[in-house]
Amino acid sequence: MDEETTEEIMYMTVLGCELAKPNPLRPGVNRSPSYFETLKQCCHLPIMQKEGFYRFLQLYNDSQVVVVDPESSADSIQLTKRVMYLELFKDLQVLCTQPDNVATRELGQRVAAELDVTYGEQVGVQYRKYNKTSDKTRLRFVTEGMLLQLIGDNPTMAGYSCLVLDFYEPTSNVDRLLPLLKKAIGLRCDIQVVILSTKYFEKFALYFDVPHGLTIGGTSFPVGVQHVTKVVADYCETACHTVNQIHQNESPGDILVFLATDIHVDRVVAKLRGAIPDMETFPLYGKLSKAEKAKALRSGDKSRCVITTNFAESSITVEGIVYVVGFNSIGTFNFLDPAKEEVYLRGIKDVNAMNLIDEVGIITPAGKVAATLPIDLTWYNAFNEAIKLGCLSELIDIAALASVKNPIFLRPHKTQHAADSPHGQFTAPLSDHMTELNTLHAYLRTKRNMSTQELATWCNETFLSSEALEEALVLQEDLIEWCKARLGVSEISVLTPDDKDYDVKIRKAITKGFFLHAAIRDDSDQPDQYRTLKEGSHVWIHPNSALGGGDWEWVVYHKIEPTGFQYMDRCTVIEPMWLLENDYFYPLPLTKDYGGKFWLKPLRAIIDAIDSSVPHRIGG
Known part of the structure; x- marks a missing residue:
């Protein structure tokens, strides 16, 4: 059988599955009229044309990896469905990734409706603890993070015949997936990988050593492109x-x-x-x-x-x-390109400072445990400190809230200031982390005492995202299981509300994890302006932070938001002596000016504190 005949058979197989009145995914059930109406609306797409799809089949038939530059998201969806039909008779699943939970769930629901099947049966969705799949599932939509977990447990991806990877742009998850995918391809010659990417089409093709990628179609409509002629200031x-x-x-x-x-x-x-x-x-x-x-x-x-x-x-x-x-090259970061040596060295120093690798770069026992965390490994040391202080439950909740993609506080554009008032009831003046913790506790109390409809009304009135809070609760369960399995705790310690050191213990545990994200108030007259302790960079408390206008001397932050201002996301007030409990600060690794002097007077006070309280640790 020659190549052309094989591709023609593949094409006719897919066409037969699409046009048949009996639903091939639901034996004995005929398709509804709405299915054929939807199919008719998609006929104009390049991937639905014989020429475009035939070119895809040539590559699909010749190589394990096909890199496709789709014209639109609609082409991506239709190509995924056609790949599922190609693999339908192998009795294995086709898996498709999406960048986040919302996109994964909404696309799964849309495709199930378009295929005229039951969501959660023939077409399923899985991420974290959300699992709407069954033994009938033939097309499974997952997040990139979920695929990382699946391929970690199942390196050959047994049970799947094709992985359709919708990589809009490289992310840290994609960076971690790429070598694992290469390994899976090497271990299994019968698995197919289809990568969908527009911006980074050529980079993915180069990475997988694919000589010929596929650009689908030209444009569905005439497109004219105009550029501004001058550099814009704003x-x-x-x-x-x-x-x-x-x-x-x-x-x-x-x-x-x-x-x-x-x-x-x-x-x-x-x-x-x-x-x-x-x-x-x-x-x-x-x-x-x-x-x-x-x-x-x-x-x-x-x-x-x-x-x-x-x-x-x-x-x-x-x-x-x-x-x-649109504006090119704004807010993008290309993880496929090798990072500069300085970035690697800085990352190595940070991981070493957290005692997760040793001085020569060998992963430590603690590092091996931290690497299994389902969230940022910075929380590893925070969890261990929380165990000592008896506040592990609170730290798990805080970590879960900080790790969900969307915020729990809603501030609709038209009613931003109206939202600030109900949010104020949850405020912890010394910590944004604890403000979110207070909010979660209030949500759980309300959930226990109200009906589903009453809870929804309460969330609307308080401008809270029940979806983000529920996602945090799912992640909370994952973290509880992880702590019990990896940190050897049988019970998750909880602080009592009347503990006089309630907030101190929580803030100390946060500091233990985020000591590299410490910042000190700047000497300038600008309100809420700080300098990072490690690099000496100017940063600001976020306008929505509970700490705004408080004139706090020291804070730690969760991360920096890359906007016009370098805003600190989620700040917590700390005591400087808490920082000195970390070996990282001996000798003191603080930024100096060109004259060799420390750039802020308060730093001199920290050195004096070291001299007076822990002189035996100076220099080592």
């Missing part, structure tokens, strides 16, 4: 100006604007709503509620302008767009 202002020019001077049509962060989105939305009253302007990003997202996706009588982040590229499709405004 791209938010430029975005507003560009939208206004399009609205005033071009033919009617909906506009989609891509910006780097949620903060920029809100800023542009506020400006446009005031400047162009005859156009409906909507924000669209992951932190918004379902209702807010639905408004952005729904066309109305007026022209529509949707201001979004890469959420609209990686997690959702905005239909009906005529004009797109």
Whole structure:
């Protein structure tokens, strides 16, 4: 049988599965009219054309790895369904990744509806402890993190015939997956891998040594590209100006604007709503509620302008767009390119400071345990300290809340200030981490005492995301199991509310994990401005933080938000002597100016504290 005949048979097999009235995924059940109506609406897509799909089949038949540059997310979805039909008669599953929980669940539900099957049966979704699959599942949608867990337990991916990896852009999870996928391909010659990527199409092809990738189609509609002719000082202002020019001077049509962060989105939305009253302007990003997202996706009588982040590229499709405004190389980070040596060395030093590798780079026993954490390994030392202080339950809750993708506090654009008032009841003035902990405890109390509908009403009134809180509770269970299995604790210690050191113990445990993220108040007159202890970089307390305006001397933070300002995400007030309990600070590794002097006077006080309280540790 020659190659062309094989591909023709494959093509006719898929076509037969798609056009048959009996549903091949549900033996004995005929498809509904809505199935064929949906199929008809997809016929114009390049991947549904014989030429485009035939080119894919040539590569699919010749190589274990196919790298595809899809024209749109719609092409990606249809290609995934067609791959499932190709593999249908092998009695194995096809797995497809998505970048986050929301995208995974929503796409699984959409594909199940389009295939005219039951969600959770023939088409399933799995991430963390959410598992809507069955023994009938033939197409399984998972998050990148879930695939990491699956391939860790099942290195050959036995039970799967094809992995469709929708890698919108390289992330830390993708970086960790790539070598594991290479290993799986080497161990199994009968497994197929299809990588879908637009921006990084060539890089993935090079990584897997694929000589020929596939660019699907050209464009479904004529596309004209115009560039600004000068470097812009404020791209938010430029975005507003560009939208206004399009609205005033071009033919009617909906506009989609891509910006780097949620903060920029809100800023542009506020400006446009005031400047162009005859156009409906909507924000669209992951932190918004379902209702807010639905408004952005729904066309109305007026022209529509949707201001979004890469959420609209990686997690959702905005239909009906005529004009797109975007900025290249904003907020992107290419993990496929080798990092600079300085970055590697800094990372090695940090992991060594946490005692997870030794001086020569060999992983320590603690490092081997920390590497199995389902969240950032920074929490490993925090958990161990919490065990000593008797507050492990609180630290697990805090870690879970800090590790979910979307925030628990909702601040819809139109009612941001209205949301601040109910949020205030949960505030812990010394710690954003503890503010979130208070919120979770309040949610659990309310959940125990109210019906589902009453709980939903309470969440709406207090501007809380029940979805994010429930996701944190699922992760909490994972972390409890991990602590019992890996840290050898039989019971998870809990503080009593009347403990006089309640907040001190929690803040000390957080400091033990995040001592490398310490910052000291700057000498400048700017409010809420700090300098990081390690690099001496300027950072600021986030405007939404409970610590704002408090003039606190020392804080630790969870991470830095890469916006126009270097905002510290989730700050907690600490005592400097807590830092000195870490070996990292002997001798004191603090940043100096060009004259060799410490750049802030308070640092001198820290050195004096060391001299007076722990002189035996100076120098080693």
